[in-house]
Amino acid sequence: MTRPIAVDVSKVSLTFDTADGKVEALSNVDLQIGGGEFVSFIGPSGCGKTTLLRVIADLQQPSSGSVTVNGMSAEQARLGRNYGYVFQAPALFPWRSIEANLKLPLELMGFSPTEQKQRAARYLDLVNLTGFERKFPWQLSGGMQQRVSIARALSFDPELLLMDEPFGALDEIVRDHLNEQLLQLWAKTRKTVLFVTHSIPEAVFLSSRIVVMSPRPGRITDIIDYNFPRERTLEIRETPEFMAIAQRVRTGLRAGHSYDE
Numbered sequence: 031m032t033r034p035i036a037v038d039v040s041k042v043s044l045t046f047d048t049a050d051g052k053v054e055a056l057s058n059v060d061l062q063i064g065g066g067e068f069v070s071f072i073g074p075s076g077c078g079k080t081t082l083l084r085v086i087a088d089l090q091q092p093s094s095g096s097v098t099v100n101g102m103s104a105e106q107a108r109l110g111r112n113y114g115y116v117f118q119a120p121a122l123f124p125w126r127s128i129e130a131n132l133k134l135p136l137e138l139m140g141f142s143p144t145e146q147k148q149r150a151a152r153y154l155d156l157v158n159l160t161g162f163e164r165k166f167p168w169q170l171s172g173g174m175q176q177r178v179s180i181a182r183a184l185s186f187d188p189e190l191l192l193m194d195e196p197f198g199a200l201d202e203i204v205r206d207h208l209n210e211q212l213l214q215l216w217a218k219t220r221k222t223v224l225f226v227t228h229s230i231p232e233a234v235f236l237s238s239r240i241v242v243m244s245p246r247p248g249r250i251t252d253i254i255d256y257n258f259p260r261e262r263t264l265e266i267r268e269t270p271e272f273m274a275i276a277q278r279v280r281t282g283l284r285a286g287h288s289y290d291e
């Protein structure tokens with residue numbers, strides 16, 4: 031496969047200096063992600079998944095090692111608006127309408143009012159929320175709010191979509207539905223997606239590759255590459271191929287786990 035490398039993480043380690051001493055969050059992480067891949071990160075709580083995403087997005091400096099994104103430094107990539115970030119909480123401003131929330135990054139980036147309006151309409155349509163422009167966040171369900179924040183992250187057309195447990199706070203039925211919608215979005219937009227989750231089925235369903243991490247200091251213990259069709263439905267979870275990958279993830283997680291908490 032000759033996909034260009036979108037993200038190249040080379041020998042990244044990160045130690046935080048805290049009042050209680052040093053916390054080694056990442057140890058010698060090496061990872062290459064191809065353009066258009068959907069990569070999930072799974073590992074026990076506190077193993078450094080968020081920290082790794084933040085290092086890739088230039089929100090955190092590694093203690094050693096380097097990151098390049100589309101051939102640029104992470105800082106250049108950030109300044110060039112290569113990242114769209116979606117967090118566990120939708121982080122919408124309650125006093126702004128859905129449309130005004132969506133336009134916020136576009137305003138800050140200096141898009142013209144016409145362009146802001148067009149983009150807001152286009153990306154709301156992409157997440158099936160046309161008609162909700164004038165509503166306020168509290169008038170939408172949690173799943174719908176999260177779709178708004180995905181639309182907002184995509185609205186300036188970043189190369190990379192970084193998602194940190196975006197569906198972790200939602201119930202399973204809504205989560206299933208959003209997983210299907212996210213896959214359709216991925217198929218349509220061809221973005222490179224980096225997705226943090228605690229859920230094995232979610233990781234297996236969504237990804238083209240799964241990165242399994244060990245407890246702190248976060249190291250990569252397994253990388254599982256597989257090739258489900260880009261457009262798939264939840265029924266795929268019943269197939270032997272799906273179950274075999276889920277089992278491999280579970281084994282990887284168990285191998286790195288000490289069960290002392």
Ligand SMILES: Nc1ncnc2c1ncn2[C@@H]1O[C@H](COP(=O)(O)OP(=O)(O)OP(=O)(O)O)[C@@H](O)[C@H]1O
Binds near residue numbers: 046075
């Ligand atoms: N700014 C910081 N200062 C000090 N320690 C930090 C900081 N950010 C993270 N840590 C520590 O680094 C470790 C990794 O944290 P991180 O949030 O990356 O883990 P995670 O795998 O995303 O966890 P979770 O699954 O619970 O969200 C944790 O022990 C955390 O307490």
